Each structure stands twice: as structure tokens, then as C-alpha cells.
Amino acid sequence: MTNKKLFIPGPTMVHPDVLAKMATPMIGHRTKEASELQRNISDKLRQLMFTSNRIVLSTSSGTGLMEGAIRSVTGKKAIVFAVGAFGKRWHELALLNGVDADLHLEEPGHPNFPETVDRYLKTGKYDTVTITHNETSTGIMNPIESISEIIQKYPEIVWMVDTVSSLGGVKIEIDRLGIDVCISSSQKALALPPGLALASVSEKAVERCKSVGQKGYYLDLGNLVKYVDEKDYQYTSTPSLSHMFAMDFQLDRILKEGIENRFIRHMEMAEYTINWASHHFDVFPMPGFESMTVTCIKNTRNISISELNNELGKKGMVISNGYGEHKDKTFRIAHMGELTLDDIVEVTDAIEDILKLK
Numbered sequence: 001m002t003n004k005k006l007f008i009p010g011p012t013m014v015h016p017d018v019l020a021k022m023a024t025p026m027i028g029h030r031t032k033e034a035s036e037l038q039r040n041i042s043d044k045l046r047q048l049m050f051t052s053n054r055i056v057l058s059t060s061s062g063t064g065l066m067e068g069a070i071r072s073v074t075g076k077k078a079i080v081f082a083v084g085a086f087g088k089r090w091h092e093l094a095l096l097n098g099v100d101a102d103l104h105l106e107e108p109g110h111p112n113f114p115e116t117v118d119r120y121l122k123t124g125k126y127d128t129v130t131i132t133h134n135e136t137s138t139g140i141m142n143p144i145e146s147i148s149e150i151i152q153k154y155p156e157i158v159w160m161v162d163t164v165s166s167l168g169g170v171k172i173e174i175d176r177l178g179i180d181v182c183i184s185s186s187q188k189a190l191a192l193p194p195g196l197a198l199a200s201v202s203e204k205a206v207e208r209c210k211s212v213g214q215k216g217y218y219l220d221l222g223n224l225v226k227y228v229d230e231k232d233y234q235y236t237s238t239p240s241l242s243h244m245f246a247m248d249f250q251l252d253r254i255l256k257e258g259i260e261n262r263f264i265r266h267m268e269m270a271e272y273t274i275n276w277a278s279h280h281f282d283v284f285p286m287p288g289f290e291s292m293t294v295t296c297i298k299n300t301r302n303i304s305i306s307e308l309n310n311e312l313g314k315k316g317m318v319i320s321n322g323y324g325e326h327k328d329k330t331f332r333i334a335h336m337g338e339l340t341l342d343d344i345v346e347v348t349d350a351i352e353d354i355l356k357l358k
């Protein structure tokens with residue numbers, strides 16, 4: 001068993017004390033203790049997410065809640081804005097569930113622009129919008145502040161945001177931005193083992209769920225919320241209590257670090273990586289729209305990413321190749337979760353040594 005330092009965009013490294021919490025002895029999932037555990041997690045997540053909305057947890061990865069959410073809230077038609085593979089996934093999930101949806105895919109490297117969002121919403125054809133806040137496949141961070149200003153002009157819209165690889169690393173003020181459904185996973189910037197997903201759900205989204213017909217059972221957002229409301233923070237089926245013990249503890253660690261400090265740490269790591277990448281290679285996203293948790297680097301030197309990773313592996317580190325069609329044309333260095341600036345300096349120095357960039 002090798003314990004490499006992970007510079008991949010999920011799963012990220014988990015602190016040993018958090019890992020140990022996964023081994024907490026079981027409790028009944030219908031006990032007062034389970035309610036209390038789940039209530040505590042929700043309260044802490046509300047702080048991290050700047051929201052007073054309800055929180056639901058799902059024993060699935062983030063894709064599960066993305067699938068459940070799009071089929072639970074789309075009454076008329078959804079417009080899916082994408083800047084990479086995870087954005088496109090939301091469109092695929094819609095179609096596979098018989099949900100009417102259009103896809104707007106931006107030019108490579110470009111973010112979703114607020115004017116484009118406005119152009120679609122003006123048609124009046126849509127009642128649901130999805131945006132990827134931080135597109136992990138291309139390292140693009142979308143301008144959700146300015147997109148929010150457009151969406152607030154259309155009160156009938158339920159707005160869903162994928163923050164799978166940004167929540168816990170980047171400030172996302174859900175209530176101020178008016179995000180109705182904000183989805184994330186445990187294994188990225190929150191630095192927990194994979195297997196638990198979470199979402200905040202606004203009153204508007206809860207109301208919408210009531211008017212939508214076929215929503216399945218396990219991932220019906222309306223049903224999840226109803227259970228949380230009526231059964232004191234419990235779930236329809238047996239959840240991964242092990243993840244919840246770990247999450248409760250990890251959220252304490254995050255609050256102890258200080259939410260703002262944590263965001264600053266991520267910004268510093270991003271700034272360093274983006275500068276380093278611009279100096280030795282080129283950065284994939286349009287300037288100003290670079291992710292704060294993962295840098296996607298253009299392979300301008302035509303290096304073999306797998307050979308680079310072999311060499312990094314000998315030093316106990318691993319980075320990520322490009323995603324899908326960008327596999328060899330880009331590579332990615334993640335800087336999220338438990339990582340610090342010292343770790344980033346260590347991996348970029350090692351890359352300089354291996355590639356003789358010095």
C-alpha cells in the first residue's frame with residue numbers, strides 16, 4: 001500500500017484523524033443520536049455554505065444528487081450550461097431520465113457568460129438552470145456572481161449549481177446569490193472519503209418538487225427534504241453513518257481553521273500554481289476564470305504526462321492527466337482540501353527537476 005501525496009482533483013487526501021472517525025462504532029439510524037449527528041452536520045454546512053436553506057445528505061457520490069435534482073425540479077425544461085465534461089454530464093442525466101433539457105456548451109477555455117444565460121432565459125422556454133461552478137475537467141471557474149444577477153431577473157427559474165470541486169475551498173454565498181440547489185461531494189475540497197453527497201435546497205425548489213411527477217424514490221429531492229423535516233433530520237433509507245461521523249468531525253476542523261482562512265489558503269495555492277504554469281507552460285482557461293482548486297495546464301512542451309507521473313510517483317506524489325478528450329493535451333494539478341502552499345511548491349519543484357526546467 002503506497003501513500004502518495006494526491007494532487008489529483010478527487011479523491012483528495014483525508015487527514016488521519018478524519019479517517020479514524022470512519023471506524024466509529026455503529027448507532028441505530030432511527031435513534032436520537034442519529035438525528036443529532038445529522039442535525040449538527042446540517043448546521044455546520046449551513047455556516048460553510050452561507051445559507052439558511054435545508055440541507056440533505058445522500059449516500060451516493062455527487063452525480064447521484066445531480067441526477068436526482070434535475071429530475072425532481074424540472075417541470076417544463078432545463079437549460080444546462082457547460083464548460084466541460086461535468087457540465088455535459090448534467091445534460092446526459094436529464095435525457096436519460098426523460099427530462100426535457102437543452103445544452104449550451106461554451107468554446108474551449110471560455111466560461112459561461114451572463115449575457116448567454118440571459119439570451120436563453122429571455123425565450124421563456126425554461127424553468128430550470130444548471131451551472132457548473134468549478135469545472136474540474138477544464139479548470140474553469142464560472143462567474144456565478146454575475147450569472148446570479150441575470151437569474152434573479154427570472155423568479156420562475158430554479159437555479160442549480162454543481163459545487164462538487166469547490167465547496168470547502170471557495171466562498172459560495174448561497175443565499176445572497178439565490179442558488180436554489182447547491183450540490184457537492186465529500187471527496188474533493190471537503191477532504192473526506194468518497195461516498196457521501198450533500199445539497200442545500202431552497203423553499204422554491206421544495207415547492208417545485210411538489211409539482212413534478214415521476215421522481216423515483218432514492219434520490220427524490222422532495223422526499224429527502226420531507227424526511228429531514230418530518231423525521232428530525234433522518235433519511236428514507238439507512239445512510240452511511242461512517243461518513244457522517246467523519247463529516248461531522250471534518251466540519252469541526254474546517255470551522256476551527258476558519259472558513260475565511262481556508263478560502264485564503266486555497267487562493268494562495270491557486271495563485272502560485274497559475275503563475276508557475278503560465279511561466280513554464282500555459283493555462284487552459286481564459287484569464288480571470290481559472291479555478292481556485294485545480295489548475296488545468298496546456299501541455300505546450302508535449303511532455304508524456306504518464307512518464308512525468310511515473311517519476312513523481314518515485315518521489316511519492318501524483319498529479320492528474322487531462323480529462324477525456326483533453327487527456328494528453330492538458331494536465332491538472334489539484335490544490336484543494338488538506339494541501340498547503342508548501343505541498344504545491346514541493347510538487348512544482350519536483351516537476352521542474354524531472355523535466356529539467358530549471
Ligand SMILES: *Cc1c(COP(=O)(O)O)cnc(C)c1O
Nearest residue numbers: 061062063086134136164165185
Ligand atoms: C467530481 C465531480 C463531479 C462528479 O462527482 P462524483 O462525486 O464523482 O459523482 C461532478 N462535478 C464536478 C465539477 C466534479 O468535479
